[in-house]
Amino acid sequence: MTCVELERSLAEVEDGSRPEQQNHLKTCAKCAALVAELSEIASAAADLRANDEPSPRVWNSIEISLRQEGLIRPQRPRHSLLPSFGSQWGWVRWLAPAAAVLLVTLGIYFRQPSHSTSVARVEVKTPVMDEAKIGGLNDDDLLAEIAEQPAALQAQFTDNLRRVNQYIQDEKSSVDADPNDEDARHSLMEAYQQKAMLFELVLDRSLQ
């Protein structure tokens, strides 16, 4: 079984429990990681309740509490590679799976045309707006992470961060102008995907 065949077979047996799936997973770390992620997302998705989304005030309160406890700070004092909640970059790492869940959720909506159109559109817009708020905090973390990199590299990452933020902003404007524009929503998701990739590349570099 190849990686392609495994991915296709996951549509039928998603937990990778079939013997041929198991044989492939024993020798392919990439697919094993994929199946593990899918299991995590599936369990997390089961707990998602769109109507129970906390208000922005709740998030603000959490942020204030964390700042008071010193768990997050405006500037990180030194380069840390540990993915703990105690480091500022740790928050970014936890946002990566959150972003993945967001993208998967959006993807599910885009692939379910049978939903009532009006209901689906309202549901899609809500996580997009929340993600934009989360995205605003992340930039400082990324800039702190690249602060110890050579100047030329810092300039590259900073420039790309600026461009991808502009990308998100522009696509958000398109969605706001016409919330029924499915193509614009798709493009907004792609813009977020680009930003997630930028963080991934920074993370890869910081871990070397």
Place this chain on the structure above:
Amino acid sequence: MSGRTIQFAAVSSAMAVTLLAGTLLAETHKEYRFNVGPKAGLSVNNPYGSVSVKPSNGNIVIIDAVVASDKVEVDNSLVGNRVEVQSHLKAGADAQSGRVDYEIFVPADASITLHSSSGTLHAEKLHGDVTLEGAGATVDVHDVSNAHVHVKTLNGPVTLTNVQNGHVEVDSLSGNVTLNSVTGPLVQVISTSGGISYIGDFGGRGDYRLTSHSGDIEAIVPDTTSFDVNARSVRGEVHDDIHLQPNPHPTFALTEGRAFWGSKGSTSVSSIVVLRSFSGKIHLSEHATKQ
């Protein structure tokens, strides 16, 4: 020329030769071989330097590494049916002293995953899955078939040539992406500011989506191609040099010069093509097929 000048020149030359010799001596070649089974895996993580992967004869993986200095060493292992290679940087290593250039031969059906920050990532003549990631890496893939091809770069240029029946996903923030004869059930390119160029037939019954925020998108197809295409740029110009049958039911407003939506050829075998940019230009044209 005074005697003192000649003496100075001689000493300088001797020092330069010594330094050059030292550099050459520090660079070493290493070769590793692993016997593997069918559909093996290869994973390479190389912070500085290039990685080139080509098909081998038989079920063997051969790794030829050129190591720049003793500031870096090559760690490798065979785990199950998977070969893992890591350039292990030691204290004080930088882009020069930590450089390793790999030339690797794998069975053609092997799946490969390559990471590099700065070197060229190259894969050719394979039919296993190909995953290439690197910040500034230049990516070059050609003659790959029946495989997933996933590429992620920050600003390195990406060139894919003759990829058939592929599941292709390219994400590049600011590097230009060039696809030459790339077909498959899914071909997707996303770029923030890089340009995207597609040259070739859109194949049959595939989904092609080329998206850039500010980069230009150029697609040149043969006049025998069948496809359904919609193109749209919010602020850029959109040009279409092909006579398309207009779509009577577009799902977005077709502003003149900003968007078009139509089909060409036989709809029963046509692919769906989406070209989208926010502020870049989009240009679709065709060339005559040689008889």
